[in-house]
Amino acid sequence: MGVMGRSGKKVAGAFLTAAAGMIIVSGCSSSTEPSASGDGCSTPTKISWSGTIKTEIADQFKAAIAEYNSVNTDCVEVEILEQGATGTFLQNYTTAMASGNAPTIFYTLQEIPDVADNMMDWTGQPLAALAQGDTLAAGNVDGKQVGIPSTVEAFGLVYNKAVLDAANVDPKMVNTTTALKDAFDKVGAVDGVEAPIHFSGLWWSLGAHFTNIYHTNVSDTTEGRHAVLDELAAGTKDLASDSVWNQWVDVVDYFKANNVKSASIADPGDYDVAVNNLVDKKVGFWFMGNWAEPNLLEFDPEGSYGLMPVPISDDAAFHGNNSISVGVPGYIMIDESQSTPEQRAGAISLLTWFLTTPEGNAFWSGPTSDGGMNFIPVYDGFTVEPTTFMAKEIAGYVADDKTLEWMNSAYPSGLQEKYGKEAMALYYQDQIDRAGLASEMEKAWK
Numbered sequence: 001m002g003v004m005g006r007s008g009k010k011v012a013g014a015f016l017t018a019a020a021g022m023i024i025v026s027g028c029s030s031s032t033e034p035s036a037s038g039d040g041c042s043t044p045t046k047i048s049w050s051g052t053i054k055t056e057i058a059d060q061f062k063a064a065i066a067e068y069n070s071v072n073t074d075c076v077e078v079e080i081l082e083q084g085a086t087g088t089f090l091q092n093y094t095t096a097m098a099s100g101n102a103p104t105i106f107y108t109l110q111e112i113p114d115v116a117d118n119m120m121d122w123t124g125q126p127l128a129a130l131a132q133g134d135t136l137a138a139g140n141v142d143g144k145q146v147g148i149p150s151t152v153e154a155f156g157l158v159y160n161k162a163v164l165d166a167a168n169v170d171p172k173m174v175n176t177t178t179a180l181k182d183a184f185d186k187v188g189a190v191d192g193v194e195a196p197i198h199f200s201g202l203w204w205s206l207g208a209h210f211t212n213i214y215h216t217n218v219s220d221t222t223e224g225r226h227a228v229l230d231e232l233a234a235g236t237k238d239l240a241s242d243s244v245w246n247q248w249v250d251v252v253d254y255f256k257a258n259n260v261k262s263a264s265i266a267d268p269g270d271y272d273v274a275v276n277n278l279v280d281k282k283v284g285f286w287f288m289g290n291w292a293e294p295n296l297l298e299f300d301p302e303g304s305y306g307l308m309p310v311p312i313s314d315d316a317a318f319h320g321n322n323s324i325s326v327g328v329p330g331y332i333m334i335d336e337s338q339s340t341p342e343q344r345a346g347a348i349s350l351l352t353w354f355l356t357t358p359e360g361n362a363f364w365s366g367p368t369s370d371g372g373m374n375f376i377p378v379y380d381g382f383t384v385e386p387t388t389f390m391a392k393e394i395a396g397y398v399a400d401d402k403t404l405e406w407m408n409s410a411y412p413s414g415l416q417e418k419y420g421k422e423a424m425a426l427y428y429q430d431q432i433d434r435a436g437l438a439s440e441m442e443k444a445w446k
Contacts (some may be wrong), residue, residue: 041075045346047339048079050096050103053150053330056294057373064363064373068353076346090114090413102338104347107150109138109330110413116141118337120344122148127348127355130379138409139331147331148351151365151375154307154394154403155209155289156324157197158296161304161389163284166190171308175321177251180311184258187284194262197285198274199255201265201428207420208408209325210287211441213310214248215407217320225407232445233412239438247312249434255287256428265428275299290376291329293390294368301369304389309402320404324397327406328378358383418444 049065052058065078081103089111096102097118106115122128122145128136131149139147159171167186174183184196200206219225231237239245260283264270275292277283279300286292287310296305311321334347354360356379365384366372376391377384386392397403408416423440426432432440 041073044075044077045340045342046077046079047104047343047346047350048081049105049107049350050081051107052080052082053107053373054291056291057368060363060368060371060373063371064354064360067359067363068350071359072349072353074346074349074353076349078346078350088414097337100338102335104335104339104343105350106333106335107330108333109328109409110411110416112139112146112331112333113141114413115333116144116146118335119146120334120336121145125348127351127379130355130381132378132380135328135378138328139333147333149328149378150330150332151328152326152378152394152398153289153291153329153376154324154326154397155212156287156310157308158278158286158288158290158292158390159284159306159308160278160281161306163187163190163193163281167284169284171306174308175311175316176314177247177254177311178314181254184254184285188258190281190284192281193284194277194282195260196258196283197255197260197287198263198277198283199259199287200263200270200274201425202268202270203265203417203420203425205288205420206424206428207418208411208416209289210252210424211416211419212325212404212406212408213251213312213320214245216325216404217248217312217318218242218244220319222405225405226410229407229410232442235442235446237442239441240435244312245438246434249437251310251312252427265425271295278305279303290390290394293388294374297368297388306393307390319402323402323404324394325406326394326398326403327409355379356381415444 052061062080065080069078089108093111093115102118106119108115128145128148135149135152136145139145139149164171164183164187167183167190169183169186174180187193187196215225215228218228228237260277262273262277264273267273274286274288275295276299278286279296290307293305296303307324309320309322309324311318313321315321332351334344336344339347354364361377361382361384362370363372365375365377365382365386367387368374372384374388374391376386376394386395419441423437423444426440427437
């Protein structure tokens with residue numbers, strides 16, 4: 001999963017090197033400095049990490065790498081390779097591979113099957129054995145463990161607790177579409193609120209995350225959900241006749257009808273506008289994910305921002321009405337095709353520091369206000385627990401087994417872009433009707 005940062009640029013994964021305009025960030029000024037690579041190490045193994053995982057925590061990530069470079073005794077020196085958001089992940093990946101300068105560490109999700117052959121197999125590695133639950137699943141291709149998970153993320157209705165409190169709305173009780181409409185009416189009546197929701201027109205939010213609300217609710221079994229994807233791929237699925245799909249579109253219509261005027265599909269800075277709207281209490285809700293929490297807390301450090309389900313029916317017992325979409329947003333992979341054994345060992349050493357030491361844990365999962373990246377831990381033995389309101393809330397949903405599958409993780413490469421930029425964008429702007437949306441979503445699979 002990629003996300004939008006304060007810069008307004010979409011990060012679809014780690015953008016790769018071998019292109020002009022590269023920025024290299026290193027924690028040491030010389031390869032002969034012992035402090036950069038451990039006492040007594042004069043020639044460290046140099047490895048590179050493509051990107052900063054996501055833009056919201058780029059500064060914290062860079063600080064963590066700088067710290068590792070200054071204190072590690074692994075004889076490893078890490079470079080962060082950044083590039084402007086041009087080209088797709090696969091286009092940039094192909095360029096990097098062709099140049100013979102592939103980074104050592106990659107981070108992505110949908111493109112995993114496309115790059116699996118060139119990546120190291122994590123099977124049997126101690127870090128892979130520490131991964132909790134089924135978090136390894138989407139990083140496994142035909143029995144090869146291509147990557148290990150970064151964290152889990154969740155998306156749904158982000159809310160400003162202060163606004164909901166003023167409206168006397170308990171988010172835990174909003175588990176039907178009728179209750180949702182009641183909550184919207186109450187929030188809309190709060191002084192200073194311009195509209196109940198900021199429903200972003202960002203293509204990746206619409207195409208990956210909002211379409212997931214349909215695909216994850218279409219069946220109560222994994223097999224049933226994936227069968228629908230198979231039907232769409234085969235061209236045999238009639239969305240317009242699907243009752244769950246129609247319930248989902250009803251919610252889309254309701255969000256559009258109650259959307260704040262400043263929400264936009266044309267403005268790439270819509271993410272920033274939404275942050276400001278929620279912080280300034282101009283809206284009570286925003287359809288987004290927990291990756292936005294650091295942005296919200298940056299402007300409102302004392303605020304409490306939660307995450308709640310998106311109900312799509314009036315059945316209070318329906319699992320999807322009481323659950324949030326939780327999944328692994330991306331997997332960390334190590335190149336095997338152009339790296340040396342020493343570089344692969346160095347990459348494992350870096351990740352072992354992040355995922356198994358108190359110092360690394362603090363960077364990985366500590367609050368952003370303390371220099372951490374605020375990742376929800378998914379590895380056994382972690383010494384840092386979630387501290388923010390939203391992270392604790394998500395952990396509660398996970399503990400109560402109130403989670404929904406990230407079906408967008410199973411979308412073929414490029415589908416979420418077609419869903420978002422073509423089908424959902426046209427419907428968001430009222431350029432097509434419901435039948436047209438069904439047609440465009442079906443066409444995206446061809």
